[in-house]
Amino acid sequence: MNKTPADGPYENQPYETLSVEERTDRVVVTLRRPAARNAINGRMIAELHGVCEELERAPKFLLLTGHGGVFAGGADIGELRARGLDEALQGINSRLFERVRRLPLPTVAAVPGWALGGGAELAYACDLRIAGPDAVFGNPEPGLGILAAAGACWRLRELVGESVAKQVLLAGRTLNAPTALACGLVMDVVPTDRLIDEAHALLDRMARSSALALRLTKLVTDAPGAHPVADDLAQAVLFESPDKEERMTRFLEKTEKTDKAEKTGGLA
Template sequence: MNRDWETLLVEERTDRVVVTLHRPEARNAINARMIDELHDVCALLERDPRLLLLIGHGGVFAGGADIGELLHRGRDEALRGINSRLFERIHRLPMPTVAAVDGWALGGGAELAYACDIRIAGPDARFGNPEPALGILAAAGACWRLRELVGESLAKQVLLAGRVLDAQAALAAGLVIDVVPAPTLPTAAHELLDRMARSSAVALRLTKLVADAPGVHPLADDLAQAALFEGPDKQERMTRFLAKKESMT
C-alpha cells in the first residue's frame, strides 16, 4: 500500500502485515487519524488476506483513546461507534490477528488488544479499563468481549473495580498465550505467526470463521469442512504427511 502513514509504521510481508502503533508523543494513544489509518490496514487485509501483527512503539502498546478528542465527542459520535466499529472490523478480518503487548494497554488500547485473536505479552504488560473514572464506559468492546475472554468475575474486577491485569495475571486468566522477555517479544510474536503461516491459509480462514460463528454449529462446521475436504491443500498436506510417516517406518 503506497501511502504516507502518520500514526502507524506498516511493514508488508508475503504472509503477514506488521503494524506498529506510533504516536510516541502520546503513548500511542488512539486518535481519529489512527482510526482512519487502521481502517486502511483493514481494507488492505480484506482485499489481500494475510496474518496481522499489532505492536506498540517504545515499550507501550497504547495508553488509551485520545482523551483530548474524547472530551469533545458527544451523543452523535457515540452512536457512530467510532472505535467500536474499527475494533469489530479488526476482529472479523479473514486471517488470524496477534497483538504483542508490552507496557500499558489501557482503555481503547486494551480494547484493541481484546479484539485480536491472540495476545502475547512482555513482562511489563498491563491491561486495564479505567473509563468509569473519566465518566464514561468501555464502549468499544470491553464490556462484553473481556467477559468472553476471561470470565464474568474477572471482567467485572477490571471494568468496575479498576483492576489492572499485569502480565502474569493475564497469563493465568488465558488472556495472553505467553509472557516473554521484552527484548524478545517481537521475535516471539513472529514465531507465533510463523507457526500459523505453516498451516493451510484456507483452513485458517475457515477455522476462524467457524470459531467466531454464533449459534450455527454444527452446520457451519460441516459446511466449512466439506469445502476443505474438496480443496487441494488437504490432498497435498495429508499425502505429504502419510509419505513422511511411511518413510519413518
C-alpha cells in the same frame, strides 16, 4: 517472512500514526504516537481502517504492537471529551475494533507495556495476545464518566470470564503480565527484547498451516452458539481443496517411510 517489494500498497500510504511493514505472508503494524503514549485518535483510526481494507482485499496475518515500550495508553482524551451523542452512535472505535476482529486471517497483538482503555480493547479484538513482562491491561473508563464501549464490556467477559471482567471494568483492577497469563488473556509472557521475535515465531507456526483452513476455522470459531451445520459446510469446502490433498498425501508418505524404516531397523 521475506519482505515484499517496497512499492506495495502499504508503503505508498502517508501514515502519521503508524509504522507499517509488509512481508510476504504478514503485515506488521506499530502504533506510533510517542508524545501521547500511542493514544488512539481519529487519524490512527482512519489509518487502521486503511490497513484493514488492504487485509480484507489481500488476506495476510496481522501483527499489531506499540512503539516505545507501550501498546496504547488509551483513546485520545481530548477527542473523547469533544464527542457527543452522535459520535457515540457512530461507534467510532467499536466499528474499527470489530473490523480488526473479523479480518480473514489470524491477528496477534504483541503488548510490550500499557494497554489501557481503547488500547486494551484493540488488543482484546485480536485473536491472540502475547505480552512483555511490563504489560498491563486495564479499562479505567468509568473514572472518566464513560464506559468501555468499544467491546470490553462483552469481549473481556468472553476472554477471561465474568468475575475477572467485572473486577477490571467495575473495580478498576489492572491485569499485569503474570495475571493476564494466569487468566488466559495472553498466551505467553516473554522478555521485552524477544517480544517481536516470539510474535513472529507464533505467526510462523500458524503460517505452516493451510491458509484456507485457518480462515474457515476462524469463521466457525467466531460464529455465535453451536454451529454443526457451519462446521460441516466449512469442512466440505476444505475436503475438496487441493491443499488438503497435498498435505495429507505428504503426511501419509512420511508416515509410511517412517514405519518402513522402523520395521527394517533403519535400513530402508
